[in-house]
Amino acid sequence: MERAERGLVPLDQEVLVLEGEVVASIRALAARGVGSKRIAATLGVARNTVKRYLRTAVPAGVQVRPQARCLSEAARAEARRLYEGVAEGNAVVAHRLLAEQGVAVSVRTVERAVRDLRRARRVAEVATVRVETAPGEQLQVDFGQKRVEIAGTAVRLHLLVAVLSYSRRIFVKAFLHERQDEWREGLAAAFQHFGGVTRTVLGDNARALVSGRDVATSTVHFHPADLAFCRDWDVQPRACAPYRARTKGKTESGVKYVKRNALAGLTFASLETHLATWMALADQRIHGTTHEAPAVRFSRDEQPALRPLPLRALPRREQRVRRRVAADALVDIDTVRYSVPHPLVREHVEVAIGDDTVRIYHGGQLVATHRRSFGPHTCVIDPAHWAGLWRTTVSTRQEAVVAAPLASLGRSLQDYAVLIGGPA
Template identity: 60%
Template sequence: MGSEMGFVAPPTTEVPMVEAEAVRQMRDLAGKGWGAKRIARELGVARNTVRRYLRGAVADLQRHPSQQRLDDVRRAEAVALFEGEAEGNAVVVAQMLGERGVEASVRTVQRAVADRRREQRAADVATVRFETAPGRQMQIDFGERQVWIADERVTVHFLAAVLSYSRRIFVKAFLHERQGEWLDGIASAFRHFGGVPLEVLGDNTRCLVAGRNREAQTVIFHPAYVAFCRDWDVQPRACQPYRARTKGKTESGVKYVKRNAIAGRRFNSFAHLQDHLSAWQLLVDGRVHGTTHEAPAKRFERDEREALRSLPARPLPTHGRRLQRRVANDSLIDIDTVRYSVPHRLVRDRVEALVTADEVRIFHGRDVVAVHARSFEPHARVIDPAHLDGLWRRPAAENLVPIAQPLAALGRTLDDYAAVIGGAA
């Protein structure tokens, strides 16, 4: 293969060859329907050798495929395609070169772009630490871990929020990771820190980000998240896709929660878990941080508390899910593994539940039939006894049937035996 095809032919490397007659026999036998394994056994050659010649190799001196390489012009073309239209895919580069009349294997292309690929990988892992001013940014992320709660292994989702300047951390546990949990966690972090930063840097989760405009290089946030940020007067930001290191402070915080706060601990209840996390985050805020060489709490009080803006007077609720449920035979409905009671007269009827951060309000038509404080204990039962009134009725005294005593026929009663036992005592 010459340079006119885009290749530079290095000194030939000989490889074991098969005589032309043997190659003819391979193809004749293949034409009769023989498989490569049977042909190899018949001719006494390796199966891969048979396959290579059946694919078109000729019975002459062959150049080893690993010695093929693109010339400088074609290599520059391959690198340009690799960085551009092919988006880093060597297979696509080989296909595009083939469409342009350059026959190059995927392995040849991979060798041509190897240096550029190494540069990209180095750039991906290299980090330039970006320090923000006090009160400017809070980074957020969700993590999950299996946790033992009341002798049951439960998947717990938790939001970790870190103030980028002081490194103060806030953690809140949830049973799910949905938009309501994201917004509730962010709002809880604002309240915990006692103020609102200028911006919140988050992930590209669908709960917050509806999409991206690649041409304009803009982020399209979810309308509910936009309304939330407008209500709290904070600017939303999202890290670049596949570049989670741009929010490395909270990425480290999530790992720290998993390995230090939770680790292999067991908890009596979900409330016990949250109490532990609340105490743990205060303990961590008092330790000297490895990067700033100061305790986050000290750094926060000195520089960042006053830089945060005031909390809104009346923020909008962060939760507002409406769910349709059918009342079970035991007068309960299921919401997030927790069961809530409704009046027993509604058994088998359909009801609607409005779930907020702290409350579950149940409607039958337009009527509110039940209001419960929201529970986060896995598989808990929240029951209002009034909902079961009338479900069990005690029989009236006049309807009781006297129980006959067989001993009466013998002239004895249980009272006689009681007297004997009492006398013996």
């Protein structure tokens, strides 16, 4: 009665399986120290069967199964309700919630009870309804990672891929990281590349964009800095539903297309130059869905529908970080090392990173200004910062990428002068 109240129904408990001499052989071999795996192989029986006979005092010829269980109708209905509700399609969570109600069954039992619901969820996740947007309405954006060889060096890049949803024109920009700054810089570059601004931008749930989501109200909370950026550009941000990346299928396909078509198996002297050439070619290809070249659809329908770029330069939102000056009077920013006056060795400085410029402050005073470099593992040096350390004097101030040996890799820094953007 107690078992029925808890939603459990006992099934048959005994099944005749092994002859007495086999059971005796199992026990005899075990007594000689033979392991269960070896016994099972020797006697031609399942290893779990051997373990069960050794674990329990079972009479010869009878195997006692662990009591098989199934859910009563009431417990099954509760399992399905939990699975579709608070468990959010997770059978393990539904199993835990059932256990809290006193229903002690295995996870597998719960999985059987919700099997049809699981299948329906899988179908819903795969099935896609294609949604076409109006010209100038939406830009889909996503990041992908790819390890490529640039100037003889293997580099892992983060590729921002932006696709105009109507025309399918594509824009690609390479970064060393995937942070808020890279998202905003990439979006601004995409709008400038297309010569106009869409009404909405659709991204995923990347932590660099989304700070949280209210499931009950389907409300997405974006980071304040990202919202400020969107206000500057007068564009509405959107985020696809969690685990529904197919919502932005055009850019999902675009990321794969870039990785497989633009980069796979290729090496570059300058990735920036290569991507510019590749994007121009991609705009001329016949798209498999629209059966038109993206450039044709863009010039005919989408370009007139884009809103104009801002008439005046938008305020820059510089990134500021603190760094300690190394013994060689260099400060490391995103694998690029910038020089400061050598008396500041071991001092802490504040670095303001702009779109094109890196400014370094000490005690509130500007001590160094450099052009921003996007070549990984390079050094940007103002020779005047090392004045007094050299035997020869520096007559004129010039800023350059120094070609000193990189001891850890055994090659000159000139080899790394420009990996993404080409020669300086």
